[in-house]
Amino acid sequence: MPERPPAIKRLDSLLGAVTIAHEIIFETRRELIAADRGTPEQARLLAESAQIVTVELPRLSATARQLSTRWREQSLLDSTGAEAALAKLESELKRIEPKVDSLLDRQREIAAQLRAMHER
Numbered sequence: 126m127p128e129r130p131p132a133i134k135r136l137d138s139l140l141g142a143v144t145i146a147h148e149i150i151f152e153t154r155r156e157l158i159a160a161d162r163g164t165p166e167q168a169r170l171l172a173e174s175a176q177i178v179t180v181e182l183p184r185l186s187a188t189a190r191q192l193s194t195r196w197r198e199q200s201l202l203d204s205t206g207a208e209a210a211l212a213k214l215e216s217e218l219k220r221i222e223p224k225v226d227s228l229l230d231r232q233r234e235i236a237a238q239l240r241a242m243h244e245r
Contacts, residue, residue, distance in 0.1 A: 127200050130196070130211055132211060132214050132215045132218055133193050133196060133197075133211075133214065135218060135222075136186070136189050136190070136193055136214070136218060137193075139186075139222065139225045139226075139229070140182065140186060140190075142229055143177065143178055143182050143225070143228060143229055143232060144178055146174070146178075146229060146232035146233065146236060147174045147175065147177070147178040147232065149236055150170070150171060150174040150232065150235055150236050150239060151171060151174075153236065153239040153240060153243055154167050154168075154170070154171045154239060156243060157239070157242060157243055162242070162243075164242070167239060167242060170235045170238060170239060171235075173231075173235060174232055174235050177228050177231065177232060181228060182225065182228060185221055185224055185225060185228075186221060186225065188217050189214060189217045189218060189221060192210050192211075192213050192214035192217060193214060195207075195210040196210040196211050196214060
């Protein structure tokens with residue numbers, strides 16, 4: 126299989142960053158509960174992060190993920206088709222990246238809020 130192009134690496138990086146951010150948020154919330162310091166506000170923040178990673182990101186990235194899969198399949202069999210899929214993916218990334226960055230920024234804010242609660 127050919128090396129992954131930068132656009133696919135970037136997509137994978139964005140998706141991974143949002144997932145890791147949610148895992149950190151979940152773990153921080155779990156630690157707060159274990160220390161008997163859980164609050165409804167923390168639950169709301171965790172739910173918001175879960176909404177981002179399980180609903181908003183999949184909806185926003187669906188086309189990009191499909192194009193990434195298409196490139197992977199066609200890179201072995203149809204180089205012209207792979208190039209076309211990659212060009213569409215690059216365009217789709219330009220469209221969604223600011224929105225994904227915004228979601229990731231929100232997750233960073235949530236993580237910071239939970240860390241502040243944890244450190245009190």
